[in-house]
Amino acid sequence: MPPRRRVPDDPPAPARPRGDPARGEAAGTAVPLIPADGSLAALRAAAAACRACDLWERGTQTVFGEGERSADVVFVGEQPGDREDLEGHPFVGPAGKLLERAIAEAGLERRSIYITNTVKHFKWEARGKKRIHQKPNANEIRACRPWLEAELAAIRPLAVVCLGATAAQALLGKEFKVTRQRGVPFATVFAPLAMGTVHPSSILRAPDEEARRAEMEAFVEDLRRLRAALERARRGTSPRPEAAQPP
Numbered sequence: 001m002p003p004r005r006r007v008p009d010d011p012p013a014p015a016r017p018r019g020d021p022a023r024g025e026a027a028g029t030a031v032p033l034i035p036a037d038g039s040l041a042a043l044r045a046a047a048a049a050c051r052a053c054d055l056w057e058r059g060t061q062t063v064f065g066e067g068e069r070s071a072d073v074v075f076v077g078e079q080p081g082d083r084e085d086l087e088g089h090p091f092v093g094p095a096g097k098l099l100e101r102a103i104a105e106a107g108l109e110r111r112s113i114y115i116t117n118t119v120k121h122f123k124w125e126a127r128g129k130k131r132i133h134q135k136p137n138a139n140e141i142r143a144c145r146p147w148l149e150a151e152l153a154a155i156r157p158l159a160v161v162c163l164g165a166t167a168a169q170a171l172l173g174k175e176f177k178v179t180r181q182r183g184v185p186f187a188t189v190f191a192p193l194a195m196g197t198v199h200p201s202s203i204l205r206a207p208d209e210e211a212r213r214a215e216m217e218a219f220v221e222d223l224r225r226l227r228a229a230l231e232r233a234r235r236g237t238s239p240r241p242e243a244a245q246p247p
């Protein structure tokens with residue numbers, strides 16, 4: 001049976017005992033839940049029961065990453081949105097459709113892409129009948145990070161693309177500024193190539209059609225630069241560099 005959607009009218013959750021170590025509650029981080037068998041299937045199954053931060057109470061379900069273990073590129077967003085929370089899949093809402101379009105326009109191979117989020121539960125606040133997105137805080141990002149690291153360790157991609165400031169700062173460092181450093185691939189401990197760029201939802205929020213078109217072009221251009229760097233890496237004309245600091 002699919003999980004029941006949490007809605008703004010829901011009464012507060014009843015008091016319950018805290019600290020179930022099997023669900024990561026006591027630790028405040030998902031580390032104790034990471035299975036020794038680090039396959040994506042085992043990770044997904046374990047993450048479904050995660051309670052390492054309080055977001056599990058608000059979200060309908062854990063929304064884990066999706067794609068092949070053999071993926072060359074991992075896209076990392078911030079967190080699932082309203083639609084993703086209901087359907088249980090990442091990037092299935094309007095921002096996901098825009099991302100799919102940008103991937104196709106940039107000429108990246110869709111089947112070699114894995115898509116996930118920094119935080120795996122939807123954080124929201126009620127505004128009337130609506131569920132409005134809220135940015136995850138540092139504790140929530142820290143608690144959830146082991147899932148992302150485990151996904152990257154299972155896949156060992158050639159490239160990681162951080163979509164928006166939350167993903168970029170979680171993986172590329174707190175000092176990373178998407179506005180200044182977007183679209184430049186560099187080496188990290190997570191992958192030979194990593195790049196920060198905007199989150200597609202920011203394009204949807206552009207004030208008018210002209211601004212939206214310009215933002216979309218810049219986004220596709222970032223992904224084209226990544227494709228060129230990937231091609232160089234595959235040809236071996238760009239040696240896999242050691243981890244370096246962002247430019």
Ligand code: SF4
Nearest residue numbers: 050052053121143144
């Ligand atoms: S957001 Fe991450 S750490 Fe928090 S409960 Fe969900 S899966 Fe666990």
